[in-house]
Amino acid sequence: MNILVCISHVPDTTSKINFTDGDAKFDSNGVQFVINPNDEFGLTRAMFFKEKQGATVTVVNVGGAETEPTLRKALAIGADSAIRVNAEATDGFFVAKQLAEVVKNGNYDLVIAGKESLDYNGGMVPGLLASFTGANFVNGCVSLEVEETNATAIREIDGGTETLTTSLPLIVGGQKGLVGESDLRIPNMRGIMMARKKPLTVVEAVAGEAQTKAVHFSKPIEKGACKVVAADNLDELISLLHNEAKVI
Numbered sequence: 001m002n003i004l005v006c007i008s009h010v011p012d013t014t015s016k017i018n019f020t021d022g023d024a025k026f027d028s029n030g031v032q033f034v035i036n037p038n039d040e041f042g043l044t045r046a047m048f049f050k051e052k053q054g055a056t057v058t059v060v061n062v063g064g065a066e067t068e069p070t071l072r073k074a075l076a077i078g079a080d081s082a083i084r085v086n087a088e089a090t091d092g093f094f095v096a097k098q099l100a101e102v103v104k105n106g107n108y109d110l111v112i113a114g115k116e117s118l119d120y121n122g123g124m125v126p127g128l129l130a131s132f133t134g135a136n137f138v139n140g141c142v143s144l145e146v147e148e149t150n151a152t153a154i155r156e157i158d159g160g161t162e163t164l165t166t167s168l169p170l171i172v173g174g175q176k177g178l179v180g181e182s183d184l185r186i187p188n189m190r191g192i193m194m195a196r197k198k199p200l201t202v203v204e205a206v207a208g209e210a211q212t213k214a215v216h217f218s219k220p221i222e223k224g225a226c227k228v229v230a231a232d233n234l235d236e237l238i239s240l241l242h243n244e245a246k247v248i
Helices: 038-053 065-077 092-106 125-133 189-195 235-241
Strands: 002-006 010-011 018-020 026-027 034-035 057-063 081-085 110-113 136-149 150-157 160-167 170-174 198-202
Touching: 002 038, 002 065, 002 092, 002 125, 010 065, 026 038, 026 065, 026 235, 034 038, 038 057, 038 136, 038 170, 057 065, 057 092, 065 081, 065 189, 065 198, 092 125, 092 170, 110 125, 125 136, 125 170, 136 160, 136 198
Parallel strands: 002 057, 002 110, 057 081, 081 198, 110 170, 136 170
Antiparallel strands: 010 034, 018 026, 136 150, 150 160
């Protein structure tokens, strides 16, 4: 089985976020970047297929040279090879176009992407990728098993889960639950050393224009000061909830 895992290069959630150009552009200065958490669940699942079924695992990213440390981390975790599409990831449509070209050229049986990246949360790429390639598609996937050319997937739906059976080629939009958090892997020294020798291929982008443009970013409004009400002063509590919070 030939597996492609799509990797987004996203800011660590502990990083302090700022914007430039009149709050129209993300400021990456001083920001630590990591593998998108949803993609990391997918990569770990792909490693299971590699170890149990002899699958070959390739990771791919759309981005500049600054994203290569993230790809190298994926190689250190155990991926066999990496591909970097040499282009700025301007929006979900453009990224999906680039990934579709990689999929078409690579003859992949299974493509695992995160259902969304945790920076812009667009959630568009997996579905667009399936549309561009004509592959079967399961989004919000929390469980995946593959037997020969057939797959069984469980995805989250409102109020529960849904179990689906389908055939390869398949594109999956994965998320937390695809593997347990305790199953996520930290690269060891041997993996880091081996990753230096694994192939990282850079390919140029194909023609494609972004369909969306960021106009303005704003941070969440800071929370106001907390008011403490004595446990026996119910009248004041009710007054604050009614007149200030306006929740009753």
